[in-house]
Amino acid sequence: NRPDNCIFEMDEAYLYSSFNEFNPDIMLVTNLFRDQLDRYGELNTIAGKIGAAIDKTCKVKPLKLVLNADDPMVANIAPEVTGDNIIRIYFGFEDISYSGNDSAGVVEHASLHGENYSPQESINCKCGKPFQYSKTFYGHLGYYECDCGVKRPVPQISATAHVGVSSSKIVIKRQSEEDFEINVNLPGVYNCYNALAAITMALTSGISIDNIKKGIENYNTAFGRAESVKIKGKDVLIQLIKNPIGATEVIKTIKNDDKGRLFILINDNYADGRDVSWLWDTNFELLAEYNKTAIISGIRASDMAVRLKYAGIDAKNIIIEENIERAFLSAIDSVEEDEKLYILPTYTALLELDRIKERLIR
Numbered sequence: 001n002r003p004d005n006c007i008f009e010m011d012e013a014y015l016y017s018s019f020n021e022f023n024p025d026i027m028l029v030t031n032l033f034r035d036q037l038d039r040y041g042e043l044n045t046i047a048g049k050i051g052a053a054i055d056k057t058c059k060v061k062p063l064k065l066v067l068n069a070d071d072p073m074v075a076n077i078a079p080e081v082t083g084d085n086i087i088r089i090y091f092g093f094e095d096i097s098y099s100g101n102d103s104a105g106v107v108e109h110a111s112l113h114g115e116n117y118s119p120q121e122s123i124n125c126k127c128g129k130p131f132q133y134s135k136t137f138y139g140h141l142g143y144y145e146c147d148c149g150v151k152r153p154v155p156q157i158s159a160t161a162h163v164g165v166s167s168s169k170i171v172i173k174r175q176s177e178e179d180f181e182i183n184v185n186l187p188g189v190y191n192c193y194n195a196l197a198a199i200t201m202a203l204t205s206g207i208s209i210d211n212i213k214k215g216i217e218n219y220n221t222a223f224g225r226a227e228s229v230k231i232k233g234k235d236v237l238i239q240l241i242k243n244p245i246g247a248t249e250v251i252k253t254i255k256n257d258d259k260g261r262l263f264i265l266i267n268d269n270y271a272d273g274r275d276v277s278w279l280w281d282t283n284f285e286l287l288a289e290y291n292k293t294a295i296i297s298g299i300r301a302s303d304m305a306v307r308l309k310y311a312g313i314d315a316k317n318i319i320i321e322e323n324i325e326r327a328f329l330s331a332i333d334s335v336e337e338d339e340k341l342y343i344l345p346t347y348t349a350l351l352e353l354d355r356i357k358e359r360l361i362r
């Protein structure tokens with residue numbers, strides 16, 4: 001029973017050594033955001049490691065490299081690798097709009113900042129100058145260019161996205177082929193990027209548009225990645241948080257739901273990253289208007305509680321319960337009929353939560 005194809009999601013730190021065991025036909029790089037600096041190091045280090053893995057593969061076989069054109073570090077990864085063994089395929093968004101009052105992402109749009117706007121966490125060009133942006137979508141993703149001539153490549157697969165509170169619609173555009181539309185049943189602009197990356201990968205592999213649609217539209221979330229469940233009759237949405245840009249995007253999806261309640265769990269075990277300073281780089285200020293109880297748990301519950309206080313949440317609404325099971329039960333109980341509980345755990349907190357959740361559902 002040998003499979004025809006295999007897909008691996010690789011940890012960036014193990015990519016290079018895993019290519020001792022196999023070399024891929026197609027490789028996708030989605031984005032590079034600061035994540036667990038104590039484990040992985042700065043973005044340049046990670047980009048260098050991924051570049052070395054690409055080089056290693058291209059020395060032995062041809063590689064189709066699928067890259068996010070909107071991320072300057074990804075689009076310009078492995079510049080030293082050239083020649084017949086590498087084909088670069090870019091994907092990117094032309095425009096992203098938001099429905100209803102879900103305009104959180106638009107705040108970052110360059111038009112509101114005038115020209116020469118740079119995102120909060122900016123990336124320098126390899127010449128040393130900061131990139132200039134004419135559009136930003138989130139984090140450092142957008143339309144960038146530098147005086148030295150480096151700029152966002154024109155993607156072969158481009159798209160527009162209309163982002164709703166819990167799902168999005170994306171329209172895929174290709175050179176001299178018909179547009180097609182896909183619904184992404186997941187919240188947030190970051191999931192539009194994940195979907196566009198997956199679609200580009202599928203098109204590159206020769207998968208039909210019908211099958212791509214079936215795959216994306218029937219997708220059920222893996223645990224903790226925008227996982228929607230009912231627990232004791234209450235609506236619950238679980239979204240893993242682990243780095244500033246990702247967590248900020250998750251908060252944007254919650255911010256506009258006035259029927260939402262918060263339950264945040266912060267651990268600092270090895271797999272979470274021991275350094276929780278990322279909480280201060282996450283835009284919890286978006287929740288400043290939140291005026292219900294927020295239950296906080298996990299090993300670093302106190303750090304999280306302090307962060308929320310500085311984000312402008314009334315201290316009397318911040319409840320610390322370090323024991324995850326007790327915190328979970330009181331969070332569920334606090335949710336009223338028409339409300340939804342938003343659970344934001346770090347990785348190891350999510351594992352603990354999952355065990356408790358399975359018991360509660362049973």
Ligand SMILES: [Zn+2]
Pocket residue numbers: 125126127128129146147148149150
């Ligand atoms: Zn430059």
